[in-house]
Amino acid sequence: MITSDPHLRARTLVEALPYIRRFHDEIIVIKYGGNVLSDAGSSLTELAEDVALMRSVGMRPVIVHGGGPQIDDLADRLGLVPSFVDGLRVTDAAMLEVVRMALLGTVNPAIVTALGCQGAAAVGLSGADSSLAMASRISTDLGFVGSINRVQTGVVAELVQAGVIPVVASLGVETGGQLLNVNADSFASALAVALGAAKLIFLTNISGLLAEIDDSDSLIAQAAVDQVQGLIDNGKIRGGMIPKVTAALDASMGGVERVHLIDGTVPHSLLLELLTDEGVGTMIVGGSR
Numbered sequence: 496m497i498t499s500d501p502h503l504r505a506r507t508l509v510e511a512l513p514y515i516r517r518f519h520d521e522i523i524v525i526k527y528g529g530n531v532l533s534d535a536g537s538s539l540t541e542l543a544e545d546v547a548l549m550r551s552v553g554m555r556p557v558i559v560h561g562g563g564p565q566i567d568d569l570a571d572r573l574g575l576v577p578s579f580v581d582g583l584r585v586t587d588a589a590m591l592e593v594v595r596m597a598l599l600g601t602v603n604p605a606i607v608t609a610l611g612c613q614g615a616a617a618v619g620l621s622g623a624d625s626s627l628a629m630a631s632r633i634s635t636d637l638g639f640v641g642s643i644n645r646v647q648t649g650v651v652a653e654l655v656q657a658g659v660i661p662v663v664a665s666l667g668v669e670t671g672g673q674l675l676n677v678n679a680d681s682f683a684s685a686l687a688v689a690l691g692a693a694k695l696i697f698l699t700n701i702s703g704l705l706a707e708i709d710d711s712d713s714l715i716a717q718a719a720v721d722q723v724q725g726l727i728d729n730g731k732i733r734g735g736m737i738p739k740v741t742a743a744l745d746a747s748m749g750g751v752e753r754v755h756l757i758d759g760t761v762p763h764s765l766l767l768e769l770l771t772d773e774g775v776g777t778m779i780v781g782g783s784r
């Protein structure tokens with residue numbers, strides 16, 4: 496709701512000024528989780544408004560997206576049963592086709608179109624385009640699942656320089672040309688490090704990292720390596736949150752100064768994180784692991 500107090504409204508705008516200056520011309524990588532895109536409380540339009548505003552005030556946003564729930568949904572309609580090992584999808588040839596269809600056929604164009612509707616120039620691509628994300632298979636058990644071992648930023652860097660917002664689906668490519676399914680959190684982390692991003696923001700469907708998963712009051716405002724490892728060891732961080740915090744730590748230790756996990760289902764949480772003094776979500780702090 497917009498406050499009716501004109502002083503408060505003006506103050507909010509003034510408060511944004513140092514942040515707009517600080518991040519002017521800086522690359523900010525934003526990772527959209529599939530849960531954010533499918534959650535009833537969120538709106539792709541609001542997310543697109545925030546990113547379009549970032550671009551309008553001179554920031555250089557780059558979007559990486561996943562689409563786990565959308566892949567599950569399509570697999571279900573096609574009679575395939577998804578299975579996961581440590582939060583990663585077991586991907587045989589048939590499942591890889593589903594991953595491609597969901598990410599490149601549905602999720603990616605939806606984001607690009609929403610940005611276009613907000614007047615922002617956006618181009619959709621995947622890690623296979625222009626050999627952006629070179630990957631190799633993690634294990635034979637996981638099938639066509641990869642981890643990124645080299646990022647060739649060329650095409651993304653050129654788009655960014657031209658003022659265009661790249662919207663990147665989390666597929667990688669092997670040297671021989673085989674597509675691989677890459678976890679979108681680790682993809683976003685690798686791209687943010689390679690681009691020298693000033694910030695990486697993971698938009699997910701929870702307020703941030705919780706010390707107790709069922710207790711929303713246990714939000715950890717700042718999480719460091721040791722604490723995160725302890726929480727994983729004690730079973731307090733589970734499922735898809737494990738690759739997410741691992742990716743966040745990797746980015747932080749790879750030189751991305753600010754890495755945040757925030758709730759993308761809260762309207763305009765991205766702008767609150769970027770442009771106000773109010774801290775939202777969890778900030779991940781690196782160090783030696």
Ligand SMILES: Nc1ncnc2c1ncn2[C@@H]1O[C@H](COP(=O)(O)OP(=O)(O)O)[C@@H](O)[C@H]1O
Nearest residue numbers: 528529530699700701704705731732733735736
């Ligand atoms: N300690 C924790 N704190 C917060 N969320 C957690 C934790 N452990 C597990 N989770 C789960 O991780 C989920 C987010 O991961 P995931 O579903 O992969 O998100 P996304 O689709 O945004 O990548 C949360 O919805 C939550 O259920």
Ligand SMILES: CC(=O)N[C@@H](CCC(=O)OP(=O)(O)O)C(=O)O
Nearest residue numbers: 528529561562563583584678679
């Ligand atoms: C290997 C692997 O698990 N890949 C993920 C890619 C999509 C993804 O990461 O989507 P979210 O961001 O919505 O979780 C998958 O197939 O679900």
